Amino acid sequence: xxxxxxxxxxxxxxxxxxxxxxxxxxxxxxxxxxxxxxxxxxxxxxxxxxxxxxxxxxxxxxxxxxxxxxxxxxxxxxxxxxxxxxxxxxxxxxxxxxxxxxxxxxxxxxxxxxxxxxxxxxxxxxxxxxxxxxxxxxxxxxxxxxxxxxxxxxxxxxxxxxxxxxxxxxxxxxxxxxxxxxxxxxxxxxxxxxxxxxxxxxxxxxxxxxxxxxxxxxxxxxxxxxxxxxxxxxxxxxxxx
Amino acid sequence: xxxxxxxxxxxxxxxxxxxxxxxxxxxxxxxxxxxxxxxxxxxxxxxxxxxxxxxxxxxxxxxxxxxxxxxxxxxxxxxxxxxxxxxxxxxxxxxxxxxxxxxxxxxxxxxxxxxxxxxxxxxxxxxxxxxxxxxxxxxxxxxxxxxxxxxxxxxxxxxxxxxxxxxxxxxxxxxxxxxxxxxxxxxxxxxxxxxxxxxxxxxxxxxxx
Numbered sequence: 001x002x003x004x005x006x007x008x009x010x011x012x013x014x015x016x017x018x019x020x021x022x023x024x025x026x027x028x029x030x031x032x033x034x035x036x037x038x039x040x041x042x043x044x045x046x047x048x049x050x051x052x053x054x055x056x057x058x059x060x061x062x063x064x065x066x067x068x069x070x071x072x073x074x075x076x077x078x079x080x081x082x083x084x085x086x087x088x089x090x091x092x093x094x095x096x097x098x099x100x101x102x103x104x105x106x107x108x109x110x111x112x113x114x115x116x117x118x119x120x121x122x123x124x125x126x127x128x129x130x131x132x133x134x135x136x137x138x139x140x141x142x143x144x145x146x147x148x149x150x151x152x153x154x155x156x157x158x159x160x161x162x163x164x165x166x167x168x169x170x171x172x173x174x175x176x177x178x179x180x181x182x183x184x185x186x187x188x189x190x191x192x193x194x195x196x197x198x199x200x201x202x203x204x205x206x207x208x209x210x211x212x213x214x215x216x217x218x219x220x221x222x223x224x225x226x227x228x229x230x231x232x233x234x235x236x237x238x239x240x241x
Numbered sequence: 242x243x244x245x246x247x248x249x250x251x252x253x254x255x256x257x258x259x260x261x262x263x264x265x266x267x268x269x270x271x272x273x274x275x276x277x278x279x280x281x282x283x284x285x286x287x288x289x290x291x292x293x294x295x296x297x298x299x300x301x302x303x304x305x306x307x308x309x310x311x312x313x314x315x316x317x318x319x320x321x322x323x324x325x326x327x328x329x330x331x332x333x334x335x336x337x338x339x340x341x342x343x344x345x346x347x348x349x350x351x352x353x354x355x356x357x358x359x360x361x362x363x364x365x366x367x368x369x370x371x372x373x374x375x376x377x378x379x380x381x382x383x384x385x386x387x388x389x390x391x392x393x394x395x396x397x398x399x400x401x402x403x404x405x406x407x408x409x410x411x412x413x414x415x416x417x418x419x420x421x422x423x424x425x426x427x428x429x430x431x432x433x434x435x436x437x438x439x440x441x442x443x444x445x446x447x448x449x450x
Contacts, residue, residue: 078363088363092383095343095353102347128339129355132306133347136313142306144340152289152299175307 067103072236074100075216089216089238091126091187107235108213109137112183117210119182121145121202123169123194126187130215134185143175145198156204160197169194171201178206188216189232192223199230278314283447285311286427300427300449302398306340316341318446319424320348323394328421330393332356332413334405337398341426345396354386356409367415371408380408389417399427400443403434410439
């Protein structure tokens with residue numbers, strides 16, 4: 001919280017009235033750190049824009065983006081899939097709701113546009129549904145991260161743990177370059193194993209992970225802890241079981 | 242069953258000399274003027290020999306996705322074609338159809354329906370079987386995702402033999418949707434997939450011979 005307040009006061013041209021200040025202190029949306037080469041002026045403009053957007057959101061119920069309840073209600077929960085005890089978060093019903101799908105993409109695009117992000121990495125297969133529209137809108141390349149043996153040509157791979165055993169994800173050699181700034185997209189974060197593997201893959205080739213972004217988080221599974229330094233941005237939280 | 246030519250070493254193959262963006266009206270073969278964006282897309286497709294096995298020249302579209310302009314042009318070409326056609330459903334075939342289908346669906350205001358391998362979709366599904374070189378596979382769709390009277394577009398990165406696309410058409414028609422067209426970035430015309438689409442038109446951007 002402290003860092004949000006200090007950068008806030010540093011760069012504001014027009015400080016908001018105290019009541020909004022207080023709301024923003026409670027606001028849980030983490031801010032994105034810009035690359036240090038940015039000038040103070042543009043940083044100021046960004047913060048002002050973020051403040052005005054966030055104050056708009058704070059002005060509504062509890063600081064939540066008004067599009068989120070509709071997105072949350074469009075997600076279908078299927079009990080006992082893929083096995084008994086698991087409440088499966090089905091985003092296919094979100095994709096059937098044209099407004100909810102558009103709003104989902106818009107929220108991510110508004111967050112990441114103009115932040116020097118050149119790579120959107122999406123984890124197979126549901127990350128392929130959300131990643132490309134975001135990449136297209138912010139002018140970044142899309143890099144698919146896939147299960148073994150799906151990508152042709154030279155790949156690098158990273159192992160991660162499953163409940164029983166391990167799995168791998170792969171990325172093309174040469175898809176990304178050192179110094180690029182990336183976000184990683186998936187529909188949902190559970191234990192964080194897949195996202196952590198994706199982070200390791202990108203960091204191995206010198207890419208900076210700006211943020212991981214998912215539609216849904218299952219906070220009881222503590223996936224956030226596996227992401228190390230990488231922040232996590234999510235729209236909706238849900239119970240795991 | 243698949244033609245044997247799928248496995249033959251295709252040392253004589255070269256990328257098509259011409260790139261035709263055909264409309265459904267020109268199924269009979271009239272050539273249209275090449276859209277200037279098509280060459281930029283075509284040059285970004287990477288051909289990987291002997292993948293997934295010897296003799297196959299794999300058409301890798303991931304290199305198109307790495308070029309924001311080429312990727313945007315690909316989507317724009319399809320969106321321009323379909324935006325005024327009252328398409329209510331874009332069905333994308335797992336997994337590379339998921340890369341192109343959702344951006345098209347979002348731009349034209351249609352719902353996106355994933356067509357998936359078995360056991361991936363939770364809840365009630367219907368399935369359609371199709372032939373592989375050895376054995377069969379299945380394509381599944383959620384019950385209730387598509388309604389009778391929906392006008393549908395089927396999207397995949399590539400059409401080869403047309404088996405998967407035919408299964409997709411069957412799934413959509415079984416629930417009473419009208420399949421307006423199939424859209425693929427790449428066609429392998431020698432495999433004659435176009436003839437297996439139950440009379441539905443095919444729109445593609447790039448041929449590979």
